[in-house]
Amino acid sequence: MKRAIYIRPVGDIAPKAIHWLQHDLRSYLNMPVEVMENMEIPGESFDPARGQFHSTRILKEILLEVPGDALKIQGIIAEDLHIPILTYVFGEAQLGGTASIVSLARLEQTFHGLPHDERLFFGRLHKESLHELGHNFGLVHCHDRRCLMYLSNTIMDVDLKGSGYCRQCFETILATMNGGR
Amino acid sequence: MERKINILIVDDEEIVRESLMNWLKEDGYDVECAANGKKALEKLPERDWTLAMVDLKMPGMDGIQLMDEIKKVRPEISVIIMTAYATVDTAVKAIKKGAHDYIVKPFNPEDVSMVIKKIIEHKKLVQENQYLRKELKKQYRLHDMISKNHEMTEIFDLVRTIAKSNSTVLVQGESGTGKELLARAIHEESPRKHEPFVSVSCASLTETLLETELFGHEKGSFTGADGFKKGKLELAKNGTLFLDEIGDISLKLQMDLLRVLENREFRRVGGSQLLTITSRIIAATNRDLKKAIADGKFRDDLYYRLNVISFQIPPLRSRKEDIPVLVENFIEKFNIEMGKSVEGVSEAAIRMLMDYHWPGNARELRNVIERAMVVTKGKSITEADLHLPTTPEKVSVFGRSLEEVELEHVRFVLESNHWNVLKSASVLDIDRVTLYNKIKKYNLRKPEEEA
Numbered sequence: 001m002k003r004a005i006y007i008r009p010v011g012d013i014a015p016k017a018i019h020w021l022q023h024d025l026r027s028y029l030n031m032p033v034e035v036m037e038n039m040e041i042p043g044e045s046f047d048p049a050r051g052q053f054h055s056t057r058i059l060k061e062i063l064l065e066v067p068g069d070a071l072k073i074q075g076i077i078a079e080d081l082h083i084p085i086l087t088y089v090f091g092e093a094q095l096g097g098t099a100s101i102v103s104l105a106r107l108e109q110t111f112h113g114l115p116h117d118e119r120l121f122f123g124r125l126h127k128e129s130l131h132e133l134g135h136n137f138g139l140v141h142c143h144d145r146r147c148l149m150y151l152s153n154t155i156m157d158v159d160l161k162g163s164g165y166c167r168q169c170f171e172t173i174l175a176t177m178n179g180g181r
Numbered sequence: 182m183e184r185k186i187n188i189l190i191v192d193d194e195e196i197v198r199e200s201l202m203n204w205l206k207e208d209g210y211d212v213e214c215a216a217n218g219k220k221a222l223e224k225l226p227e228r229d230w231t232l233a234m235v236d237l238k239m240p241g242m243d244g245i246q247l248m249d250e251i252k253k254v255r256p257e258i259s260v261i262i263m264t265a266y267a268t269v270d271t272a273v274k275a276i277k278k279g280a281h282d283y284i285v286k287p288f289n290p291e292d293v294s295m296v297i298k299k300i301i302e303h304k305k306l307v308q309e310n311q312y313l314r315k316e317l318k319k320q321y322r323l324h325d326m327i328s329k330n331h332e333m334t335e336i337f338d339l340v341r342t343i344a345k346s347n348s349t350v351l352v353q354g355e356s357g358t359g360k361e362l363l364a365r366a367i368h369e370e371s372p373r374k375h376e377p378f379v380s381v382s383c384a385s386l387t388e389t390l391l392e393t394e395l396f397g398h399e400k401g402s403f404t405g406a407d408g409f410k411k412g413k414l415e416l417a418k419n420g421t422l423f424l425d426e427i428g429d430i431s432l433k434l435q436m437d438l439l440r441v442l443e444n445r446e447f448r449r450v451g452g453s454q455l456l457t458i459t460s461r462i463i464a465a466t467n468r469d470l471k472k473a474i475a476d477g478k479f480r481d482d483l484y485y486r487l488n489v490i491s492f493q494i495p496p497l498r499s500r501k502e503d504i505p506v507l508v509e510n511f512i513e514k515f516n517i518e519m520g521k522s523v524e525g526v527s528e529a530a531i532r533m534l535m536d537y538h539w540p541g542n543a544r545e546l547r548n549v550i551e552r553a554m555v556v557t558k559g560k561s562i563t564e565a566d567l568h569l570p571t572t573p574e575k576v577s578v579f580g581r582s583l584e585e586v587e588l589e590h591v592r593f594v595l596e597s598n599h600w601n602v603l604k605s606a607s608v609l610d611i612d613r614v615t616l617y618n619k620i621k622k623y624n625l626r627k628p629e630e631e632a
C-alpha cells in the first residue's frame with residue numbers, strides 16, 4: 001500500500017533544507033514523509049547553451065526508482081530548471097501523477113541579487129513544494145489568490161500568494177488521498 | 182461553470198509540444214497538439230477551439246499559411262504565432278495578416294500567461310457584448326417602463342395601439358407596479374404628448390380638498406378661499422388627467438365625477454360658468470373595484486364609465502424575470518443621480534432579490550436598490566447592502582405571533598419608503614390612520630429619532 005511522501009534530493013543539496021522540508025510537509029499534510037538517498041543529476045538533462053536543467057528529463061529519472069509505499073515522490077534540486085518552451089520553471093509535476101520536482105535556485109534571494117533571507121526561502125520552499133504536490137494530486141491552478149495553487153510565474157507571484165490551500169483545493173487533495181492514489 | 186478553454190498547439194518539435202501542453206494543462210486549459218499544419222487542420226472540426234498556438238517555421242505548411250487556412254474555416258479561433266528571435270519580423274507581418282499575437286521562443290512564463298489571458302479576456306468581452314445586445318433586443322421598453330415579461334410586453338403593445346384614441350382608461354394593479362408610469366406612457370404615445378400631464382392622488386386629500394383640487398374654486402366660494410383657483414380638470418386642458426387611487430374617493434365625489442364624464446362639462450366650486458373638459462382621463466387603483474362595488478363603496482356606473490379600456494399590471498412576484506433587468510436599470514439611473522459607478526449586483530444578492538416576494542413591487546425594488554447604492558462600499562451591491570425582511574416564501578413564520586410578523590413587515594415598509602407614511606400606507610394597502618395606529622402600537626420610530 002502506498003502511503004508516504006518521498007523526498008528525493010537531486011545532486012548536491014544542503015541537508016538542512018531537505019530536513020526542514022521533511023518536517024514541514026509532515027506537519028502540514030499529516031502523513032509520513034521520508035527522505036531518499038541523493039541521486040545524481042542526469043547528465044543529459046543539462047542544456048549547456050542555457051546553463052539550465054530540463055525538468056521533464058529529471059522527472060523521468062526520478063520515476064525509475066519509486067519506493068513501494070510511495071504515494072508521491074518529489075525531487076529537490078539546487079539548480080535552475082527549464083522546459084524547452086519556457087525560459088525557466090520553479091518546478092514541474094506530472095498532473096495527477098506520481099512525481100514532481102522543485103528547484104531551490106530561484107527561491108533564494110541571492111538569485112535575484114538580494115541578501116540571503118532564510119525565513120523567506122523556507123516560506124517559498126513550502127509553497128512551491130506543496131504547489132507541485134497539488135498538481136500531483138490532480139489540482140490545476142486555482143483562481144483564489146490566497147491559495148498556494150494560484151499560478152506563480154514570477155518570484156513575486158510566489159511571495160504574494162498564501163501559504164495554504166484554499167478549502168476547495170484542500171478538500172480535493174484529501175479526497176484523492178482517501179481514494180488511495 | 183465557466184466554459185472550458187480549448188487550446189491547440191501546432192509545432193513540429195515534440196519536446197516543445199509536450200512541455201507547453203503539460204504546462205498549460207496545469208493552468209486548467211484543455212490542450213491538444215498537432216505536429217504539422219495538415220494534422221492541425223484535421224483537428225479543427227473536433228472541438229470548439231478557443232485559440233491555436235502555431236509555430237512559425239514548420240516543414241510543409243508554415244505557420245502563416247496554416248493561420249490563413251484556419252481563418253478560412255474557423256475565423257473565430259485566435260492564433261498566436263510562436264517564433265524564434267531570428268524571425269520576429271515575419272511574426273510582426275503575421276499580426277498584420279490577422280494573428281492575435283506573437284511570442285518569442287523560449288517564452289518567459291509570465292509573458293505566455295499574459296498573452297493567453299489577454300486573448301481570453303477579449304473573447305469574453307466580445308461574447309458578453311453580443312449576449313447583452315441580444316438580451317436588450319429581447320426586453321421591451323415603453324418610456325420609463327422596461328420588461329421581458331410576456332404579459333407586460335403585450336400591455337406595451339396595447340398602449341401603443343390605444344394611445345391615439347381619446348377613450349378613458351382604467352389601470353389596475355398593486356401598489357408600486359407602475360400604474361402612473363403606464364399612464365404617462367399612454368400620454369407620451371398620444372397626440373396629446375405636447376399638452377400637460379396632470380396627476381392627482383385622490384387618496385391623499387380630504388373630500389373637500391379633493392373637490393377643489395379637481396374642479397377649482399371661485400373667490401369667496403368657501404371660508405379661506407380668498408382667490409380663484411383653477412382645478413386639475415382645467416389645468417389638464419387638452420392633455421391627460423391622471424386620477425390615482427380612484428378607488429379611495431367618496432361616494433359624493435364619485436357622483437360628481439360621473440356627471441363630468443357623462444356630460445364632459447363641470448363648474449368650479451362656487452362658480453356658475455360651465456366649463457368643458459377636453460382632457461383624456463386615465464384612472465388607476467390598487468383596489469379590487471368589483472369587490473368595492475359589491476360592498477357598496479364604489480358606483481358601478483362610474484366603474485363602467487372609467488373602464489372603457491383597462492389594463493391590469495401583473496405584480497412583480499409573478500414576473501420575476503424582470504428583476505435583473507429592473508435592477509440594472511435602477512443602478513444605471515442612480516449612478517447618474519448619485520454620481521456613483523456601481524457596476525452591478527453580486528450573484529448572491531441577485532438570488533436574494535429573486536427569492537423575495539416584493540409586496541411593494543417595482544417601487545419597493547427601486548427603494549431597496551437606492552438604499553443599497555447609498556450604503557455600498559464596493560463596485561457591486563452585495564447581500565450585505567440589501568435590507569430585505571425575511572421572505573415569507575423562504576422562511577417559515579411558524580412559531581411567531583402575527584404581531585411579530587406584522588411589526589417586522591410594517592417597519593420594513595416604512596424603512597424602504599424613508600418613513601413616508603403616505604407611501605408606506607399605500608404599499609401596505611391600508612389607510613394612513615390605520616398605519617399611524619400601528620406605528621403607535623409598536624412604538625416604531627425613525628432610527629435617528631432614537632438617539
Ligand SMILES: [Zn+2]
Pocket residue numbers: 131135141151152207
Ligand atoms: Zn503550477
Ligand SMILES: [Zn+2]
Pocket residue numbers: 142143144147148149150165166167168169170
Ligand atoms: Zn485553491
